[in-house]
Amino acid sequence: MTAATNKKKVFITETLSPSGRALLAVRDDVEMVEFPNMISAPDFNAMLKAHAPVHGVALGATRFGEPELDSSGDMKVVTRIGVGYDAVDVPALSRRKVPLLTAGTANSPSVAEQALFMMLWLAKRAAEMHAMIKDGTWATRLGALPFDLYGKTVLIVGFGRIGTRTAKRCQAMEMQVLVYDPYKTAAEIKAAGCEPVADLDLALPRADFVTIHCPKTPETVGLFDAARIKLMKPTAYLINTARGGLVDETALLDALVSGRIAGAGLDVFEQEPPPVGAALHALPNVIMAPHVAGVTREAVDRMSEQTARNILSVLDGEPIRPNVINHDVL
Incomplete structure (x- = not known):
């Protein structure tokens, strides 16, 4: 098997900061694909299908649930650049044994x-x-x-x-x-x-x-x-x-x-x-204020870096447990 086929494909929203991207970019086994933060569900599903299999995703405001899991093909980890997760169908992730991680104390x-x-x-x-x-x-x-x-x-x-x-x-x-x-x-x-x-x-x-x-x-x-x-x-x-x-x-x-x-x-x-x-x-x-309390310059960097670490921790087989929402999958 070639090195290219061993790569894990990770979808990252455009709001992930350069410092977060850098943590993923240094990994030879990770391929990043960017998507718009406010992308519609049909367009997001189409992107996932076009790039499948997709193994990880860093979400901003985009919704994620059963249809997105189907479209991604082989999702291993879902993360949020933040701490709220009401736009994520947690039971759907748990049924597929996919952990959801948030940014912890970052913001x-x-x-x-x-x-x-x-x-x-x-x-x-x-x-x-x-x-x-x-x-x-x-x-x-x-x-x-x-x-x-x-x-x-x-x-x-x-x-x-x-x-x-x-x-x-x-x-x-x-x-x-x-x-x-x-x-x-x-x-x-x-x-x-x-x-x-x-x-x-x-x-x-x-x-x-x-x-x-x-x-x-x-x-x-x-x-x-x-x-x-x-x-x-x-x-x-x-x-x-x-x-x-x-x-x-x-x-x-x-x-x-x-x-x-x-x-x-x-x-x-x-x-x-x-x-x-x-x-x-x-x-x-x-x-x-327009839902920016947790989105200061410093917080965006902290959340992005933590999001990248969250993704890598699951792909490496050692999830950062305090940041996992659905502990039943561990």
Whole structure:
């Protein structure tokens, strides 16, 4: 058998950084094939079939499941340049004994920073302060005073890689940190210097800020609906840098317009990209970003490098176990 036929073909999205590509490029037994990040399912399947057998894939936003497994012919490993995997059919991969790996802790500092930034932006009334200088309304400044994070209470929903880092940053601001995560023990949360709360609904009225850091699952879709948002204080702010769909945007809009809550920070949306001109976008008490909390310059390099290592670890027969989602295949 020739060296060429021994090569493993790996599909990589165009968003994989040069540093990640370099880790794959030095391997004589790996052939890289690039594909667009937002490629449609039919076009992606056609590419897979044209290049089959394909042995590994590094996904950005592209969906992946049973049809893609069929088209690839001999898939050995599926990876995500990120930590979310709601666009991947995990049960389908498990049925084929194909591991799914994510980028682990690579982007967690970046998302935690974005959550804190949104809290600060809202607390310090950044847009209004900027406008006072730009529009020459300096004299009105004492009628729109900002406030401190110091001494405020933040409720962190989800205490994984990102939630734990967010807690550290909030503690540095001298905030009281409450944590709701039914999959973490009270001892773990207390060990991190935070207060565990067993009932989300009972904790919400205590919080000045609520920041969401849990995965999108059937259990968490619509987690913050109208009834739950209504439990928040009228002076409280809701931050979502996790996944669209965890917050009911219609209910959120109603709460913001009616003054039931003070404001919101959103990096993710039910529909991405959201429709231009949506009513939510015009509100002065909302800060938004286009799903980039975990996509800083540094995070892209960290995630890409980890993605490349994930692929190689499986092809070499030694999967990086902490990054594997479907442990049943190991």
